[in-house]
Amino acid sequence: MFPLWLRLYLSRDKSRTLRPKSLRVWKPIPAQHRSFCSHFLHYFLSHCPQNEVFSEEEGAEDVMATGELNPNHYPAQRAAKVVQHYLTTRYGSPYRLFGLQRVHSGNAEDVGDSGRKYQLEIAVHEIISNTTQKCSAEVFFPHGQKQESPQVQASCEELLNISTKAQEEALYQQYKMNQTLISAQNLPDSHGHIEPDTKPLWHLGIVASSFIMLKESNENTLYNMAQVANITQLATENDQLKFDCHTLLHDMVSQVNTHNYELLDALENGRKSKLFP
């Protein structure tokens, strides 16, 4: 599992939405690579060799399918999963989460030597309201020496139809007004169970992890968040809510689990209707 430490900052600003404001990530580097980095527990990703932290699948396909893709096979599925992560980072909140329902069609083409572009028609499932809708998306995987994040463009029919503002506002108030700082571990636990009052924290972990999963995805990965190992609210002096979050990510392709440490700022839900830029 990839452990991920997340610091969640939830604060007010003009748009007043309970959404990630910014993300800072620290990733522990395996012992054999520590000579390149300081020996503190937390590291900034940019200081450490990223491509050695993640296990590359040996024997990855050299020749990728071009043109029309089988929507059920892995090239289209992996690209579509990236779209899921993208949508979660853009629109996700404790009350709005996305799953990949289905890939209807897919197309891939090389863009010179710079990378590979996928065009997809997919069905996306909003988990909490249990609604499904279609999206068109384009995913570009850059091919460089170093791992670079894929670039995504997506347009969906009615992604934001169901307003989650009231719930987000209530959650913000609840966490802000709490006498004690909230903390939870192992979401879900070994038996797949999540206490109902910790579910929003699990959702926050998914949103935050999606930033990392989006960033680290390539054509040979298929990431899901396996578990929030620990999420702990930290005290703040201002309107912000702040969380430390340690999550485990699972890559279906390599079957590697990694720990990640994330710092996530999220904003208080507000009265303005416009949620997104």
Place this chain on the structure above:
Amino acid sequence: MENYNYTKYHPMDEIYRWMEDVERANPELVSSTIYGYTYERRNITLLKLGQNNTAGREKKVIWMDCGIHAREWIAPAFCQWFVKEIVNSYKTNEKLEQMLQNLDIYVTPVINVDGYIFTWTNNSNRLWRKSRSQSLPNSTCYGVDLNRNFKANWGTIGVSFDSCENTYCGESAGSEPEAQAVMDFVGAMVNQTLCFLTIHSAGQLILLPYGHPEISAPNYNELVSVDPNSGSSRDWARLIGIPFSYTFELRDKGKFGHLLPENQIQLACEEAYVGALSIITYVHEKAFNNSIVSNSAATTVKHFTLASGIAMMIWSTIMAVFVATGFI
């Protein structure tokens, strides 16, 4: 056995006890066999489901194993569910009873016993995947991915030679006692074996081995490779000549992954049970009644309540493949 809760996950000692109870309660149907020992010297036990064949015909074999990957708890849960369904329904289901007179179904609820027990020790071990072997005395890392250790293009695609990695394939093909136990036992009855089913989780698809045409299963998540998945039990089975060899991947697609909530055990097992039984029925008809594929399948499927439309789609897709390829 009547009080056993099939919608909860059980630790290994309870599963061992359950196997004894099932055998004791159903002696005319169930017998157990210890066919190997794990690295840590634990029994690898299967339950054989079958009835005496009054006609004296040679019985054919169906193989089903669960729990090759320790963290996939839904798989052993399914094997137990499967046995329970057979035991509870064979007396009132004529078709099933007939099949059990012609077939022996060998079910191993947990192959990777050491790994499974390890996932129960504490939260941080819950997501362990491999066995618990230690290749070198001073090696810091444990375990081999048992589904990369079989003799089928071992060590080629999708593996790691690093003993610390989750897809570590072992020192050599069949180096692991768990994998070797399966290969020895199934190998000895390969001529009678019609079908090899290996149950996994967190993918929600049916994987076909190499050589089969591409198929779109409805709750498809990811087809890992249409090439041989190096060292997998499924491809080993196909290579030694077992005609029908499938990996069943149960729920879910990634929302819970391996940490599937217990309240989904029933749904997951019902889906998979219909699928598994459909395949078993098909291979039985093919071997014993030699009837036209589509007709016989339609007839026999009616005997089983289809719990989910998804399973029906899986079934009909499989049928379309067999008809199209004119399978032996």
